[in-house]
Amino acid sequence: MAYSPLSFNLLFTSLILFISTSTSQKTPSNKPHALILPVTKDISTNQHITRIYQRAPGIPISLTVDLGKANLWVDCENNYISKSYRNAKCNSPPCKLAGSGSCQSCYMGPSPGCNTNTCTTSVTNEVTDRLTDVGEVALDVMYLQSTNGSKPGKLVSVPGYVFVCGNTKILEGLPKGVSGMVGLGRAQIGLPYQIFKAFNLPKKFGICLSSLPRSSPGAIFLGDKPYVFPSQGDVSVYLHYTPLITRPFSIPGTNFRNDPSTEYFIQVSSIKINGKNVNFNTSFLNMNKEGFGGTKISTTKPYTTMVTPIYNAFVRAFMEQRKNIPRVKPVAPFSLCYNAKHFPNTQVGPNGPFIDLVLHQKDVFWRIYGANSMVKVGRNVVCLGFVDGGNSDTAIDIGSYQIEDNFLQFDLESSRLGFTSTLLLHQTRCSNFNKRTQA
Incomplete structure (x- = not known):
């Protein structure tokens, strides 16, 4: 409840x-x-x-x-x-x-x-x-x-x-x-x-x-664990894992008395939309020895940001998947918006193309459905919920909108991230955990 x-x-x-x-x-x-x-x-x-x-x-x-x-x-x-x-x-x-x-x-x-x-x-x-x-x-x-x-x-x-x-x-x-x-x-x-x-x-x-x-x-x-949700049991059974990566410097490019970053990074190797690769120079995704690049998970970024070369390729690939659907005027901070009638609601949110962040191995990917990719910004408008991050020191910042109603476990003993994709697939959501106090 x-x-x-x-x-x-x-x-x-x-x-x-x-x-x-x-x-x-x-x-x-x-x-x-x-x-x-x-x-x-x-x-x-x-x-x-x-x-x-x-x-x-x-x-x-x-x-x-x-x-x-x-x-x-x-x-x-x-x-x-x-x-x-x-x-x-x-x-x-x-x-x-x-x-x-x-x-x-x-x-x-x-x-x-x-x-x-x-x-x-x-x-x-x-x-x-x-x-x-x-x-x-x-x-x-x-x-x-x-x-x-x-x-x-x-x-x-x-x-x-x-x-x-x-x-x-x-x-x-x-x-x-x-x-x-x-x-x-x-x-x-x-x-x-x-x-x-x-x-x-x-x-x-x-x-x-x-x-x-x-x-x-x-x-x-x-x-x-356990992390028990009503009617679904322990949601940790849905977890998939990928290694956590440590950025060597909290301020990239600086190694003078600069401790490793306390932030959480993972390796994204490529991006797919409806199973098709997004074409860009994937070297942007790798963290170099000075700490630039890589993919960070953030709760202070409301939406996922990507450096401009990745973002532009990502938006082009998304438009290609919906090339027969007319766009509407963008609503800041987003650059790609549509009439909501073309994205009817499903169990996992608006019926948009699914997005895969392919991780450290080709068969390990974090799938993002419409509930975490499309943002309703008006009565009849939905926008692709990703933002141009410009020339950021991080290639991708996974924002809070993309992780809502996903369960994430940070296993610091094994230095790995467990992730579920959306819990809507399992007829539950993050607000359903029993947080009522005991008598």
Whole structure:
């Protein structure tokens, strides 16, 4: 059953009551099988938002999900109040976890985000053209929902969660009510790794982004299967796998004191539309030794972008498959649009050509159906939901629209990505996981 607005509100009301009566602990709660975070879609920005509980007393914090970002950052300028807040002293273990080599002297504090002899690290808003500042590394208590893989369980606490204090100006471009961003990237300070370590969980997490608005959330699963959806059972049985690739430098072309990227890359070898190859120079798809190229998975890009040579060939190939259908005036940011009557709805969305991202082997491909390729932008208009990425340092950025209602598992133990294609093939979607709290 989908997660109704009423049950969503009741769940968080009960969690607030629980947290407000809890005291800070020195060790995490009893080990859960896995943890779950609800993820909602903000229609006005196409960003995906999760909610955690932080501070003492605990309050709900809304955060934009950034799959590849290294850390969790929160606006500490706007009334951050917590009895359990601790700034990370210079050269302390939390500073090393954050990869910080800098210390600050603050003459306005002491207060959250402004303390002397505290280490700092970068705060980045990937949504707003990589808007970056420096923030204080800090620790506070966090509360998350446990799950056995089929329904939520008890609330558990992480007393010393390491995060970064940002400032209000970095919130530019994020939805109203959002207090920061949560990074799921491959870094020790990232949410997955901190939770894996706190509860000794397998180094695996799953993402299922809902295509529906706030009243029908998807989920992030921190831990291993099962991922049980009503009437379908464990959706991990539908997973296909491809290796995860590490970009050697977080800033391509730079190797001076530059750590490997925390983002998630896969090898796309070619692209097919209705089984026919898209003709372009496939060397664009390969990541070179300086870190340029490759295919990245992103939750801060609303739609998949391709560098111009690939995009132009891709659009030409798509038009060839629908050459007898007249086009209509493009609607930004898209360049190819049609009258919706030519793309009638099916079980897997508008009846457009299927798109295959052929991966590390020819028989392994990620198939994209109409639900993830065609975007309805008006009553009678649908557009090809891919965007010209210009001269990007990444050949392809797979955006959130293309992964909605797909289940993805990031297996960090085996460095591989599991993917299902659309769950609509199996008569379910990401909003159908049972997120109701246990009595």
